[in-house]
Amino acid sequence: MPSQALSSDSLSITRQTVIAQAQATPLDDMDSIVATYEQRIFRFHLVSIRDRDVAQTLTQDTFVRAWSARSSFRGDCSILTWLMRIALNLVRDHTRTDRFRFWKRVSDTAVDVSDISSYVPHRDSSLESRLIASEQMTLVWQSVAELSERQRSVFLLRFLEELELSEIASITGLPISTVKTHLYRALATIRARHNASLKDSL
Incomplete structure (x- = not known):
């Protein structure tokens, strides 16, 4: 039919x-x-x-x-x-x-930079560990604020948002090699200032 x-x-x-x-x-x-x-x-x-x-x-x-x-x-x-x-x-x-x-x-x-760490999730449930991490985080954020705009953005996307380098490249419009360079320089700056702060506290 x-x-x-x-x-x-x-x-x-x-x-x-x-x-x-x-x-x-x-x-x-x-x-x-x-x-x-x-x-x-x-x-x-x-x-x-x-x-x-x-x-x-x-x-x-x-x-x-x-x-x-x-x-x-x-x-x-x-x-x-x-x-x-x-x-x-x-x-x-x-x-x-x-x-x-x-x-x-x-x-x-x-x-304030001392409050920033409260917005970052901590995987460790130990109160003591969270307090230590919070103190260290404060030192890190003080250094992050002084990074260049691109270094700061790359650092935050990588370590705060835990995105892959390819995703960061897509977000920023930068080649992956440039993302790596900004990330390397940001980490070098933060480590240097973090170590200097620790020495000053001794």
Whole structure:
């Protein structure tokens, strides 16, 4: 028995469904994406900017930009990598403004370096170990603040967010060899200042 021809209405609905599916992206469910990545994006902004209010604003801006540009996401990198790329660009734009340099001096919501370690997850459950790690972390963050912009970004993406070098290269737009160079120089600077601080405390 021959199948009945589809009505024009059915064909229209089918075409609309196909078009909708073709236009759908993994970023359409933004509520789930925010729930999954918000804390990591906020942490990156906070450690980069060291101001809670600004970090919260930039975190919101990250997801607003991601939603607006969701159709450009091609799936050639992870969603986290794509979000971090947006976050890094926002940090760069913000820190290059005169207004940022002014508010950095007078802001009441600035985060002290001694508080930064509380935003970094500790795998060791021992209270004593966490306290020692916190003291060492404070010394590290004091050095991180004095790194160049690129060295600081590469260091944070590698050791705070624990991203692979290839992911960092994708986020920053730098060749992997350049990422390695910035990372090496950042570590050398931090180690030197960390060792100097330890000697001064003896």
